[in-house]
Each structure stands twice: as C-alpha cells, then as structure tokens.
Amino acid sequence: xxxxxxxxxxxxxxxxxxxxxxxxxxxxxxxxxxxxxxxxxxxxxxxxxxxxxxxxxxxxxxxxxxxxxxxxxxxxxxxxxxxxxxxxxxxxxxxxxxxxxxxxxxxxxxxxxxxxxxxxxxxxxxxxxxxxxxxxxxxxxxxxxxxxxxxxxxxxxxxxxxxxxxxxxxxxxxxxxxxxxxxxxxxxxxxxxxxxxxxxxxxxxxxxxxxxxxxxxxxxxxxxxxxxxxxxxxxxxxxxxxxxxxxxxxxxxxxxxxxxxxxxxxxxxxxxxxxxxxxxxxxxxxxxxxxxxxxxxxxxxxxxxxxxxxxxxxxxxxxxxxxxxxxxxxxxxxxxxxxxxxxxxxxxxxxxxxxxxxxxxxxxxxxxxxxxxxxxxxxxxxxxxxxxxxxxxxxxxxxxxxxxxxxxxxxxxxxxxxxxxxxxxxxxxxxxxxxxxxxxxxxxxxxxxxxxxxxxxxxxxxxxxxxxxxxxxxxxxxxxxxxxxxxxxxxxxxxxxxxxxxxxxxxxxxxxxxxxxxxxxxxxxxxxxxxxxxxxxxxxxxxxxxxxxxxxxxxxxxxxxx
DNA sequence: GGTTAGTTGATATG
DNA sequence: CATATCAACTAACC
Numbered sequence: 161x162x163x164x165x166x167x168x169x170x171x172x173x174x175x176x177x178x179x180x181x182x183x184x185x186x187x188x189x190x191x192x193x194x195x196x197x198x199x200x201x202x203x204x205x206x207x208x209x210x211x212x213x214x215x216x217x218x219x220x221x222x223x224x225x226x227x228x229x230x231x232x233x234x235x236x237x238x239x240x241x242x243x244x245x246x247x248x249x250x251x252x253x254x255x256x257x258x259x260x261x262x263x264x265x266x267x268x269x270x271x272x273x274x275x276x277x278x279x280x281x282x283x284x285x286x287x288x289x290x291x292x293x294x295x296x297x298x299x300x301x302x303x304x305x306x307x308x309x310x311x312x313x314x315x316x317x318x319x320x321x322x323x324x325x326x327x328x329x330x331x332x333x334x335x336x337x338x339x340x341x342x343x344x345x346x347x348x349x350x351x352x353x354x355x356x357x358x359x360x361x362x363x364x365x366x367x368x369x370x371x372x373x374x375x376x377x378x379x380x381x382x383x384x385x386x387x388x389x390x391x392x393x394x395x396x397x398x399x400x401x402x403x404x405x406x407x408x409x410x411x412x413x414x415x416x417x418x419x420x421x422x423x424x425x426x427x428x429x430x431x432x433x434x435x436x437x438x439x440x441x442x443x444x445x446x447x448x449x450x451x452x453x454x455x456x457x458x459x460x461x462x463x464x465x466x467x468x469x470x471x472x473x474x475x476x477x478x479x480x481x482x483x484x485x486x487x488x489x490x491x492x493x494x495x496x497x498x499x500x501x502x503x504x505x506x507x508x509x510x511x512x513x514x515x516x517x518x519x520x521x522x523x524x525x526x527x528x529x530x531x532x533x534x535x536x537x538x539x540x541x542x543x544x545x546x547x548x549x550x551x552x553x554x555x556x557x558x559x560x561x562x563x564x565x566x567x568x569x570x571x572x573x574x575x576x577x578x579x580x581x582x583x584x585x586x587x588x589x590x591x592x593x594x595x596x597x598x599x600x601x602x603x604x605x606x607x608x609x610x611x612x613x614x615x616x617x618x619x620x621x622x623x624x625x626x627x628x629x630x631x632x633x634x635x636x637x638x639x640x641x642x643x644x645x646x647x648x649x650x651x652x653x654x655x656x657x658x659x660x661x662x663x664x665x666x667x668x669x670x671x672x673x674x675x676x677x678x679x680x681x682x683x684x685x686x687x688x689x690x691x692x693x694x695x696x697x698x699x700x701x702x703x704x705x706x707x708x709x710x711x712x713x714x715x716x717x718x719x720x721x722x
Numbered sequence: 723g724g725t726t727a728g729t730t731g732a733t734a735t736g
Numbered sequence: 737c738a739t740a741t742c743a744a745c746t747a748a749c750c
Contacts, residue, residue: 318747319729407730453729462729526730533731569729577745581731588731651743658745 165199167260167347171267172204172242173275174299175428176227177384178234180334182296183266188338190264191345199347201260202235203243204228205252206363215553218374219521221365223382223556227427228362230383239340243360250281257289260347268428269295271304271471272560300464301432302326304471307464315472317484317575319453322465334434376519380423380556387424391435394419398442402449404456411526412512412589412598419456420522422557425463436460463562469575470561477564478545484574488657490536490543497542499640500535501550503603506632506639508615509589510534512602519602521556532570533583537654539646544571572654579654585643586615605630 170187178184184202191198210216216224232242245252256262265286270279279295286293297303307325308315316322352358365372380386394401409417424430439457443449452458475481479488499505503514513527523531528551534540535547544567551567552558565575572579589598596614600607606614608628613620617632618639625631632638 318727320727321748405730409730458729529730572745576728577747578728578731578743579745580743581745583731587733655745 164197165261165344165347166197166263168198168200168264168266169256169260169262170200170202171265172202172231173267173270174426175268176204176231177387177429177431178231178238179337179384179388180298180431180434181268182298182332182335183268183294185335185338186294186296187264187266188341191341195342195344198263198345200240200341200345201243201256201347202240203245203256204231205249206244206246207248208246209248211369215549217518217521217553218370219376219554220556220558221368221370222375222378223380223423223521224427225363225365225368225370226382226386227384227429230385230429232362234337234384237340238338239343239346241346242362244362245360249278250285253282254285254289257286257291262289262291264292264294266294266296268298270299271467273474276474298431298433299428300467301331301436301460302329302464302468304464304468307468308472315469316465317469319462319465322468323452323461326461326464331433331436334431334437376521379520380420380522382423382427382429382556384429387421387430390419390421390424391430391438394421395438395442398446401439401442401456402446405450405454406459406525407454409524409526410592411524411530412509412593413524414597414601416522416524418524423522426557426559432460432463466565467561469565477548477560479543479573482574485568486573486657486661488537488543488571488573488654491541493540493542496540496640497535497546499637500531500540500542500547504637505534505585505641506618506637507534507585507643508596508599508603508606508617508636510585512599515602517551517554521554523555528566529570530583530585530588532567534585536567536571537579537650538582539585539641539643539650541646541650541653544568544573577658579658580651582647582651590615603636605636 168187168190170184175181175183187200191200228242228244235241245256253265265282267279270276283293297305304315306329307322310325310328311321316325350358353360406418411417421430421435425432425435436457439460443457449455450458452461469484470476473483476484479485479490496505500510500514503511503518505511505514510531513523513531516527517523517531532544532547535542536544548563548567551563555563568574569576589596593599595611596606596609599614606617606628608630609617609620610628613624617625617630617636620628620632622631630636
C-alpha cells in the first residue's frame with residue numbers, strides 16, 4: 161500500500177447492501193473528495209464466538225454466506241471488494257486501525273443490546289487510535305430513538321399511537337448505489353494477504369460450521385441482488401400491492417402468499433426505506449388501496465413499531481425485567497417443547513408449520529401466530545422465551561426485536577391483550593386449506609388421510625388408520641394435549657395472571673417454575689440488565705441529528721477540513 | 723369515569 | 737361472504 165494513503169473502513173454488519181447505504185456513502189464521498197489520500201476497505205467481521213451464545217441454524221448461515229458473496233460481487237462492480245475479517249471485533253479493530261492506518265470508520269447503528277455494547281467498545285478504541293467514526297440510522301425507516309423522544313421518552317405501546325407519531329416525521333429519500341470508485345482507492349494486496357491468518361475471502365459453508373446434509377433446498381437465496389429482484393417482481397404487480405390485506409393472505413398455501421422479503425430486510429440486503437418509497441409511488445398512482453395496519457406499508461411500519469419498543473428496553477427478549485412484558489407463570493415441559501420444536505405434537509396443522517420452518521426457514525406470519533399461540537397461552541403453557549429461541553435458530557428472518565415483540569404479542573404478554581381469542585390448531589388452517597394439501601406436503605405420513613380427517617387424524621378408526629397407511633401413536637404421534645380441555649384451563653390461568661397484574665402490577669410476584677435447567681442465554685449477558693446502563697447513544701458528541709435522523713456523527717476532528 | 727377500538731378467533735346463522 | 741354472539745382484556749381518549 162502507498163505509505164501516504166490512509167484507510168477508510170466501512171464495517172458491514174446488518175445492512176449487507178451497497179444501495180441506500182448512507183454510512184458507506186459517507187465513506188465513499190470522502191474518497192471522491194480526496195482520491196489520492198484514502199483507500200476504502202469494506203469489511204465484515206466474522207466473530208467465531210457468536211455461535212457460543214446465538215443459535216443460528218444451517219439455513220440462516222447459508223443465507224448469510226450467500227449475502228456476503230453477493231455483497232462482495234456488488235462491491236467489485238464498483239471497483240472495490242469485501243474484506244471478511246475473522247475474529248472478535250474488540251480484538252480485531254485495534255489491530256486493523258494500526259496496520260491499515262485507519263482514519264475513518266463508518267457503520268450502520270444497531271439497537272440490539274449485544275450490538276450496542278460491542279459498538280461502544282469499538283468506538284472507544286477508535287478514539288484511542290484517533291479514528292473518526294460515522295454511524296447512520298438506516299436499518300429502519302425511522303430512527304427509533306427519535307420516535308421515543310417524540311413520545312415523551314416512552315415507546316408507544318399501541319400501533320395507532322405509533323402511527324400518530326411517525327406521521328409527523330419525514331423520511332429521507334433512499335440513496336442510489338454508488339458509482340465506480342477511482343482506481344487508486346483500492347488498496348494493494350497485503351504482503352501476506354493469502355496466508356491462513358490473513359484470508360479476507362468470503363467464508364465457505366464449512367467454515368461456518370454448516371453440514372451440507374442439514375440444509376434444505378435453496379428457496380430464498382440470500383443477497384442484495386436477490387432481494388432487489390424479489391422486490392422488483394412485487395412492484396410489477398401494482399394491483400396486488402394496492403389490494404394487499406395481511407389477514408386475508410393464507411398461512412398454509414403451498415407457495416408463499418406474501419412477499420418473503422423479511423429475510424432480506426433482516427440482513428439489510430434490501431433497504432426498508434427503498435421499499436417504503438417505491439411502494440408509496442405505486443399507491444400514489446391508484447385511487448383505491450389498503451392502508452396500515454393491514455397493507456404492505458403497514459407491515460413495514462409494524463417492523464418499525466417493534467424496533468422502537470425494543471430500542472427502549474435491553475430486556476426486550478426476556479420476561480423478567482422487561483418493562484413491556486406481563487409476568488406469567490409459564491411451566492417448563494421438556495417433552496412438550498421438543499414435540500412442538502420438531503413437529504410432533506399430533507396436531508397436523510401445527511406440525512406441518514414447524515416442519516416447514518425447519519426445512520425452509522420461512523413460514524407465513526399467521527402460521528407463526530398459530531404455533532406461537534399453541535406453545536404458550538393456547539395449549540402447552542410454555543414460555544414464549546422457549547419459542548423465541550427455536551425461531552431464533554430456524555427463521556431466515558430471525559430478528560432480535562421482531563422475534564421478541566411478536567412472541568410477546570402472541571402470548572398476550574404485551575401489546576395484545578385479548579387472551580381469550582385463541583387459535584384452534586384444528587379449525588384455523590381449514591379456512592384457507594380445507595383439503596389439507598399443506599399438511600400432505602409437510603407431514604407426508606398423513607398424505608392418504610381423507611380431507612374430513614386430515615386435521616384430526618385421531619378420529620380415524622383403527623381399521624381406517626391401517627387403510628390410510630398411518631397408525632396414530634405409531635407412524636404419527638397421538639396429540640400431546642386435548643385442545644378443548646387445556647384451552648379452558650389456560651384461559652383461567654391467563655385471567656388469573658391478568659388479575660394479579662392489575663393488583664400488583666409487574667414482575668416478581670409469581671412463582672415461576674424454574675425447577676428445570678435454565679435455558680441457554682440469548683446474548684452474552686445472562687442476567688437482565690438495568691436499562692440505564694445500556695440505552696441510547698454513546699456519550700460521544702452528537703454533531704448532527706436530523707429530523708429524519710439519517711446521520712449521527714462522532715468526530716474528534718473533521719476529516720473534511722484538514 | 724365512561725366509552726371505544728384494538729393487525730388477522732371460533733362458531734352459528736343469514 | 738357478512739354479521740352477531742361468545743367473554744371480557746387493556747390503552748387511549750373524551
């Protein structure tokens with residue numbers, strides 16, 4: 161590398177895209193202004209510690225791997241590349257700052273407690289090495305912190321209130337992907353770049369610990385190009401967009417009835433602001449269209465809603481110490497949890513959903529409702545935290561804020577309170593698939609059952625079971641609970657928990673059954689953390705916090721004015 | 723303090 | 737396919 165040239169690092173974490181990436185754009189702007197002075201190193205840090213506390217199933221590892229490959233490829237199109245750096249960020253960054261003579265670090269901010277703590281440490285080290293830092297809010301359409309600020313410091317607890325607040329806020333126009341960089345801004349190879357300790361190539365699946373035998377077919381390939389392609393295909397159906405009503409889409413169609421853009425949003429392969437902007441353009445041209453909460457825009461705003469709530473509480477993904485969450489005395493039941501996890505509850509509709517989840521990494525939103533309600537308040541009375549852990553592992557779109565928020569919703573622990581509205585594991589699926597084709601696909605042992613019995617195979621006589629080639633209790637499980645019976649008991653327990661909440665308000669009042677082993681923590685911090693220690697912005701000086709809050713800057717010195 | 727609305731329940735009925 | 741009833745919650749608003 162030219163000894164005179166300094167390095168600008170853009171750190172990819174989520175936001176695995178080059179379009180509408182304001183932090184990357186800041187880095188590139190600076191390079192264009194001083195093309196002789198800087199080289200750009202876009203990096204992704206692969207931390208080998210992560211699998212020790214975060215469960216990531218093989219399908220999501222693959223989605224990430226594909227996303228990194230496409231990111232590298234898209235960066236190469238603009239005469240750069242992706243440098244995948246192996247190691248713990250707190251250890252890696254000081255080394256890179258020193259070795260590469262880094263002057264600026266840019267990245268997209270993240271509200272997850274793990275990310276906040278990690279970023280705080282990296283920023284501290286940046287200061288020590290005299291490295292400027294620019295962060296942007298670009299994973300969400302709005303800045304969650306700003307919404308909270310406009311809501312008297314408390315995140316809205318209902319969607320309507322949320323809508324009211326954001327309706328007063330402006331949204332920045334999405335940015336185009338950058339044009340090709342000047343040739344000089346590509347660093348020359350490190351002298352030992354391709355030795356084992358200095359390989360910056362994208363990881364192969366085996367490096368990510370993925371056994372290819374555990375992978376399902378690639379139904380939703382990861383990456384920016386794939387995400388944009390999928391979104392473009394949606395945009396070509398304006399009538400479908402304008403008529404979209406989430407509750408009227410089917411949870412058990414054989415092909416997805418919704419967009420399946422969630423995995424791309426989770427990794428930031430596609431920008432939520434771009435989606436918002438392009439969808440609005442479609443709606444403008446039509447005189448009639450659906451609206452939030454049921455419309456497509458409404459779905460994006462649900463994401464914002466949960467992100468805002470999650471940003472205000474580091475304990476958002478646990479019951480205890482969570483300011484949103486009602487304390488409910490769930491019971492541990494290892495056998496029932498395992499039956500649910502692997503699709504062996506004896507309820508074909510539930511089992512089909514759980515098997516689709518494991519195989520494909522995506523299930524419809526309402527299918528998530530059905531199985532989440534079944535696990536918690538509806539049937540098994542098992543904590544939503546246990547379900548959250550399974551979704552965390554298996555969903556391509558598993559997202560800390562959205563996963564926790566929706567589990568609280570479905571278990572009637574927060575946001576949703578009509579606990580007596582319970583999904584039936586038998587009737588609900590029949591509304592959109594009366595013949596049970598979905599069950600036949602994902603629970604093939606029941607494929608020969610007639611449609612009159614496929615949702616309730618236990619109603620078949622022994623002779624019929626032999627005839628259909630599937631003996632209940634042998635080839636397919638007996639149902640592990642009787643829905644009509646447990647439903648009544650659970651409803652009474654919910655009423656009791658709600659009553660106690662009214663009387664005592666909040667945590668610690670219940671005899672929560674902790675006799676079984678504690679589950680694995682979902683973040684490096686095992687115990688609930690106090691909100692005061694990890695909320696909000698760092699103590700660094702905020703130079704710029706716009707109305708729509710695209711850019712928050714922390715500068716020791718302004719690299720633009722030498 | 724009373725009223726109303728709430729992303730998408732189930733069932734029976736017209 | 738739309739509506740009433742079931743039983744009855746909280747949050748937001750007047």
